[in-house]
Amino acid sequence: MNQVRGHAVVLGASMGGLLAARTLSDFYERVTVVERDELPPDARNRKGVPQGRHLHVLLQRGAEAFERLFPGLTRELAEAGAPRSQVLREARLVLSGHELAAADTGAFLIQLTRPLLESTVRERVAALPGVKIMDGFDAVGLRVAGARVTGARIRNRRPGSAEEVVEADLVVDAMGRGGRTAAWLPLLGYQPPDEDRIKIDVTYLTRFLHLAEGTPAAGLQLLVGPVPGKPRGFGLFQQEGGRWVLTFAGMAGEVPAHGDEASHLAYAETVAPPEVLAALRAAVPVTEFVTHRFPTSVRRRYERLGAFPRGLIVFGDALCSFNPVYGQGMTVAALEAEALRDCLRAGERDLARLFFRAAAKVIDPAWQLSAAGDLALPEIPGPRPPATRIINRYVARMHRVAAHDPVVARSFARVSALLDPPRAIFAPRILARVLGSRK
Ligand SMILES: Cc1cc2nc3c(=O)[nH]c(=O)nc-3n(C[C@H](O)[C@H](O)[C@H](O)COP(=O)(O)OP(=O)(O)OC[C@H]3O[C@@H](n4cnc5c(N)ncnc54)[C@H](O)[C@@H]3O)c2cc1C
Structure with missing residues (x-):
């Protein structure tokens, strides 16, 4: 039986914050999620999640964790039209310049727009007993008493609004890679965490499209990884609504060519196999290209800190934001939500230390994999x-x-x-x- 312990406040209502709130709702009487953006009523992009306009897939490991946290979610996503592909059967992988042989991997991907996943999960979280989402509020600081965080300072984004304090037994920083805890700690007299950084300098270039009528879809879904001397990746996947998402990822400072159709097709020729190129040439664009720059993978080593205030933890991308080309972030956040649940079962006393350790175990394999992949490219410094x-x-x-x-x-x-x-x-x-x- 989970013990109930008052009020938890989560700062940030993106995937990390929503997943954290899901776990906390089993333990706290009330959970308040504070989000800077005004949240749309349905699956729409928003300013605070600029990556939402780009290719997102949910790895099987993550999909299974989401399903445990929100029973029936994967069926709901399938009913909303999100396709599921078997890796190396329906989704091809080209790595180090070699296409991996077809195989029964037992691994699948769920392909969906990021707004669809976020809005579906948000609806589930908002319906949980005791959960309240306050959107349009900026988290501006913490309230502290001695060695304990006792609340969050927030401000309505409407001009002229005064600062307010939301009192809390636990505050969760889920504000993404710009998570403020590392900056707030020194103001409270604590050391900030060490950071592991890899300067990957990735630029995503994405558009949505429909295949031309009559183009066979089989064999077109693929992910192409970078190779030394050609630090660029490529992804093409079908998503809900029958649309396809096309993403180029330049690494090590390379910016995928765009601007006109000829230049992006010329760029595509350098990464995509001929049958995919033919499909792209005939495809009907649904959107213009959008870009997103991701300069550095950052892992904040909170688990190594000697002193940390009680009543505070850091979650999701605020703990570790990975090179997006590996598609790991949401899976890791879902596994952190399960780790948080296991820690809370042991009590709240030593929560930050226990959670940061447990989260580090979840992050380790994903970080090892992405860091090794990045450092295989001579263009990436480190x-x-x-x-x-x-x-x-x-x-x-x-x-x-x-x-x-x-x-x-x-x-x-x-x-x-x-x-x-x-x-x-x-x-x-x-x-x-x-x-x-x-x-
Ligand atoms: C281009 C790109 C592609 C990606 N592709 C994939 C993929 O295919 N698969 C995958 O699993 N992961 C992918 N990721 C990673 C994934 O998007 C993140 O891991 C995931 O969003 C979890 O992040 P988060 O909730 O911790 O942070 P974020 O998504 O960054 O959300 C932070 C939230 O905090 C809010 N906020 C910020 N500051 C404040 C404040 N002061 N007060 C209140 N609210 C605030 C923001 O508005 C936002 O809602 C990708 C990332 C990028 C950049």
Whole structure:
């Protein structure tokens, strides 16, 4: 039986904040979610989530966690038209310049617009007993008494509004990669966390389109990863409403060419296979291209801090914001929500320390995977100790072997889907196939 403990306040009502609120509603009598944006009544883009206009997929591991938190959600998304694809059957992967062989990976993706997922989850959270969402309010600070956070200072965004305090037994910073806790801690007399940073300098370029009538959809969904010397990725996926989302991702400062049809098609020629290019040439655009720049992956090491105020935790992208090309952020946030539930079951006393440790365990494999992938590109700056260089050589070889060996392809696809831990790529039977291959 979960104990009820008063009032929790969540700052930020995007995927991280909503997932945190879901867990907290099992433990706190009241949960208030404070969001800067005025929230739309339905699935629409909004200013506070600029990434929402770009390719989002939900990895199977994340989809399963969402389903445990919101029973029936995946069916609801399917009924709203979100397709589900089996990885390496209905969704192709091209990594290190090699297309991975078709295989039964047991991994699927849910393909949907970010606004559809967020609005569906928001509706579920808003209907939970004790949950209130206050939109149009800025979180501007914390209220503190001694070593304890006792509330959040917020201000209505209407001009001339005065600051108010929402008292709370727990405050959750889910304000995304710009999460304010790291800046607020020194004002309260605490050290800020160390940060791990990888300067990836990614620019997304996205548009939505319809395939021309008669274009067969089979085989067109794919994700192409960057390669040394060509730090650019590409994704094409069907989403709800029969629309397709087309995304280019330039890395290491590369900005995908756009501006006119000829320049983006010329850019597409450098990353997309011929049958996909043909479909793109014939496609009917639904939107113009939009861009989004993501300069740095940032992991804030709150789990390493010696002193941290009681009554406060940090969640989602505010803890760790990953290179988006790996599609991990929402899955990690859902797993953090489950980790938070397990910590709260043990009581509230040492919550921050327990949660940051548990969240670090969730983040570790995803960060290892994305950091290793980024540092495999010579264009990305960062230290590469000998172990990193050996792993990167092994992974490049694995991709080459995976082009003709479905067992190896399956292994890599499952690790990328966060279904198996990164060490699984070194399991003896995979190692033997990768190192023993003559191709
Ligand atoms: C281009 C791109 C593509 C991505 N693709 C994928 C993908 O395919 N799959 C996947 O799983 N993940 C993907 N991600 C990551 C995913 O979007 C995030 O991990 C996810 O949104 C969780 O973030 P969050 O809720 O912690 O933060 P955010 O989504 O950044 O939300 C922060 C919220 O806090 C609010 N806020 C900020 N400041 C304040 C304030 N002072 N007061 C009140 N409210 C405030 C904002 O308005 C916003 O609603 C992608 C990210 C990017 C950038």
